[in-house]
Amino acid sequence: AQTVTQSQPEMSVQEAETVTLSCTYDTSESDYYLFWYKQPPSRQMILVIRQEAYKQQNATENRFSVNFQKAAKSFSLKISDSQLGDAAMYFCAYRSDAGNMLTFGGGTRLMVKP
Amino acid sequence: DVKVTQSSRYLVKRTGEKVFLECVQDMDHENMFWYRQDPGLGLRLIYFSYDVKMKEKGDIPEGYSVSREKKERFSLILESASTNQTSMYLCASRTGGSGNTIYFGEGSWLTVV
Numbered sequence: 001a002q003t004v005t006q007s008q009p010e011m012s013v014q015e016a017e018t019v020t021l022s023c024t025y026d027t028s029e030s031d032y033y034l035f036w037y038k039q040p041p042s043r044q045m046i047l048v049i050r051q052e053a054y055k056q057q058n059a060t061e062n063r064f065s066v067n068f069q070k071a072a073k074s075f076s077l078k079i080s081d082s083q084l085g086d087a088a089m090y091f092c093a094y095r096s097d098a099g100n101m102l103t104f105g106g107g108t109r110l111m112v113k114p
Numbered sequence: 115d116v117k118v119t120q121s122s123r124y125l126v127k128r129t130g131e132k133v134f135l136e137c138v139q140d141m142d143h144e145n146m147f148w149y150r151q152d153p154g155l156g157l158r159l160i161y162f163s164y165d166v167k168m169k170e171k172g173d174i175p176e177g178y179s180v181s182r183e184k185k186e187r188f189s190l191i192l193e194s195a196s197t198n199q200t201s202m203y204l205c206a207s208r209t210g211g212s213g214n215t216i217y218f219g220e221g222s223w224l225t226v227v
Binding site for chain 2: 004006009037042043044045047050091093100101102103104105106107
């Protein structure tokens, strides 16, 4: 079974600074997808960024980028120029190419200090 | 925009009550999911459905059942609610095929007293 681990329960960052959230996963499969989801206090889960395992190039979405290390099974999220609105729970998630189910990590609470 | 709607945001139920959590999606998605969210544990899959009347157990199905009589609606049922089922419940949906994004509802916070 796949597992996803987020080793940082809480992180804080100063507004306008850069922060990196860590995620590792365990799988025996070669084709899969990795995701970062954001859950603000309103509780609506929002997709931040997605990475296909077969792509070597790291995904980027505006201020959000990932560092995908397939051999190390690591998938970290970098948030540049942090904004107050980035404060939320962030979840790393895994889905196999053939599967339907997402497996989530335990989450990292990000606080942004003004 | 895809919309996944959970009928109740906040519920308080008594131990032993039967509880229904309803979820509706408006994008004709084949796959629907019920997750439970607890601090430090992330989201854990309870059940999912890949078609009408079809269901599969997730990681923590004990104490729960589901119903999918129509494609757009997926219900989570707690036959006899217990205090350890106090949690946030999230519904989600996704169309078929690989690589498609999963969409979440706003969540239902259930307190069992």
